[in-house]
Amino acid sequence: MTNAQQPPYPPIPPRPGNAGNRTARMPAPQTPTPQQSYLAAQSGQATANYENYDPYSTDTTQVIRRGSALPAPETGEPKPGISRRSVVIGAAAGAVAVGAAGAGIGFALPQLLHHTAPSAPLNLSSSNEWQINHLLRRAGFGPSPSDLNTYLSAGVSGSIDRLLNYGNIDNSALEQKLNALGNSFAKVADLFTWFLTRMIYTARPFEEKMTLFWHGVLTSSVTKLGGKGRLGWMINQNELLRSKALGRFDDLILAISTDPAMLYWLDGHASTGRNPNENYARELMELFTMGINTYTQDDVHNGALALTGWTVPRGQDTSVFIPSHHYDGTVTYLGETGQLGLNDVVRLVCSHPTTGGHIAWRMWNFFVYDGVSASDPVLKPMIDAYYSSNHSIAAMVKAMFTSPEFFSQKAYRARVKSPAEYVVGVVRALGIPTPTLALEYMARAMASMGQILFDPPNVAGWVGDAYSSNWVSTQAWITRVNLNNLVVGWMTGAPLRAYVAQNNGKTVGSQQVSQAAVSASLIQQTINAQNLRSAQDVLKYFTTLLLDNQITPDRQAQLLSTLTNGDGGVVDDGTTLALVGGGTLKTAYVREALYLMLSLPEYQMN
């Protein structure tokens, strides 16, 4: 099946006489505001009713629990529930934690008064935008409006090149964001906000996507670092995965084998020649390289012996080799006999005949579609690329993205979005501002969707990475649509309105709170910047950005009807959004239509 160039659904026809007549119109620049002053001024008062809003209960006095698997953002230390447990495997506290990521809502409103300016108008009538969007979702976290313009201009193969050869793309804007974040990594939440910031603001989406991929394969967890003050090890490991993401697989495996977080996660730090610990030796073969049923228990034991000697001295953050801890006798490992050490183990596992297939299988299920096995013929080009390129990861990845199957109907919307793909994708597409509290909220929401960064459920990583149906659950679905509710509220100024009503005229930080801030809501700025002149234009813009223009006519009709007439789920509160050219749309109806678009089954898929 290679109907590669056929869009799955008929595209929405461009509105005659309008599509080609767009000019960039940038909104007036906003004065940047010091984040800290807004944080200090944050008030939950204005949103108390909203925070406790429960459509099914008249009891609005319930207190939302903030306890969760994640550390409370206010505290400087990891919660005991995380730091004390010594988790290697199993869903642990995360699986049963009581959290309220989907329920809390009233954070950081003042920060949201000022938005990132939307970008130049989109090309809404390109014929290959579904392919570009598909590529950007798989090789990254979906398009921002400016991404879409950039990659549409580059074309499909130009986009693949641009995404994969990211080394020369300037990423200084991200570096500035990270500097502004100023994380000290003294608390677990710092890890989440750091990685989320990278994924949201990077100009090299594939770099972050590959890092996330390796994080789910070559796992380690913040829950088993062997002591306090070592949270930074997870960042160091993340940077290791990033820097070696596309290089020679042997280099990646060599580096991760002596990475301090990994030495603690799989107990290598305490493994000595006299008393080897089998944990890393087993998972290195079963999960990281060759795959299950390719080795014997003797290989596990002897591999453990060969790997001994590496540890992290007390008080240090880097690993060292201690010869007296290393087993210097002769072992037989994967058919080779001798005085073997780390380099031999890495060489043998990376050149093993099943390793290429195992890694290709992990990649294909993560990046293309679920359900292939390591022996599926679709993987052959990737496996060939691995062995013929001296184990180049970049060569494998290139073979994957240029496979006709990658742009096939079978691959289109074939994987359920992971929590990271979902949350980061929403923020990138809509340009939602991300003060620290918002990032921490997003991390909590991701936990309720089944993914805690830096804390995979076990050494095999997230099941959903390989079988994306595992990302579907009733709890995850509720959390997703509740996040949508929150996001469309931000975009249309709904919670802001209550805040502004209470604080009108006050000075918060360096900004005076005023009604003008509401009318400058993100959705209004988008309408202005994108030159949207009708309900059809608004629909077209968002279905292009969010849904690749691939949505059946009956569903388009339902969304258009919601935009213009509502659907009963919202009530017209008298506020409107100004269309370019003079018309208006009711804010509540636009909010509802956006909520539905983000909540569509189509949007749950990647």
Next chain:
Amino acid sequence: MPIQLTRRAMIRDGLLSVSAGMIMPSIFARAVQAARNAAHDGSTWAQQQQNTILIVVQMAGGNDGLNTIVPYTDSAYYQARPTLAIPHSQLITLNDRIGMAPSLKALQPLWTAKKMAIVEGVGYPNPNLSHFASMDIWQTLDLNGQGASGWLGKYVAGLVDNQGHPFQSLAVGQTLPMALQAINAPVPVVQSAQSYRLEGDPTAPISAAEARIQALLKLYNTYPQSAPYAALLDATAQNAVSGSKQLAVAASAYKPGVTYPDTGLAKGLQVLAEAIVQNLGLRVGYVTQGGYDSHADQEHSQPMLLQELAEAISAFYNDLVAHNASHNVVIMTWSEFGRRVEENASGGTDHGTAAPLFVFGDQVMGGTTYGEPADLNNLDPYGNLKFTTDFRSVYATVLDRWLGASSKGILGGSFTESTTGFLPAGG
């Protein structure tokens, strides 16, 4: 084009879920509709005729059985565990052969009241020392690791429920465990009652919420059924909508009869207690406690986990008693394997094989052990225990004697219950 796929691949690929109309029995579609209709008026549910409930607690990571139920008269235990062995003086003595780890103290009243049974030596032939292969075997029953649906999923899928209870089965957490994977039954996953609420538009009145939900569900109903996971998404959305309504009603009516410990496991069991006490039609509840993979420093990690386990189960049981709701509940634990008899140099133990498991409940014939203890002096070539009780015999007992099911159909064969008779036959 016809493709040969294993059932596992089909489920995971969603091919079995491509068409709700084709795959889902009509009874299920009607059930979902009935649930939706009934949920509108916020009513709670009368239980069905068969109302026994099974609660499964997964101890993920491979719990060290030897330091859980200690064979204190066996010198081989002390020889193999020079630093990790628990001295007899610290144990809670259960009989003239075994004692319980002191960290399980909270379970002692249940043992004394004969509401706690121990099944010894539980495992399976040709043990797999991989966490994931072994977990799959325990959950899907396929010793080759090719299983598709879970044993509990098969049971739940076979339940005929004209009223469409959304909470016939319920997993606590964020993602569905393999044991509850079912082809044609959506199994809800709940993190907490608080997080399981659908929020309405910020400025709309509560009365508008239903219209939004109907608009949303319409978009799920009309999603092209040929799309991957279309039926899964549709069933999930419908189950979540009806379930969130019921759970909100139940949560506001339920008052815990005890103070639960502030641990993840206890809070998870509390969600299940809420569903039981409020008669939401629960038949199978599932909760996971992780962290048992004690390759190192087991002396500190395992007692903490066992204490959390014991206190959580004790609180859960006592809460049910306080609500007069304990008589039809059985709780069982499992872990994918026990651990190596000989301790390692990291103060831990490596992956092993057979181990004991626990069963609790008013109808459990407790205060005693079932099955033969594994022999510490007759190990396999890797220093692991040889199993004496097939885990499928434990399942058979639970299915036949408690859940009113045919274990033969679900397990794909007959497994003797002669040494696992911890529930009354014909019950």
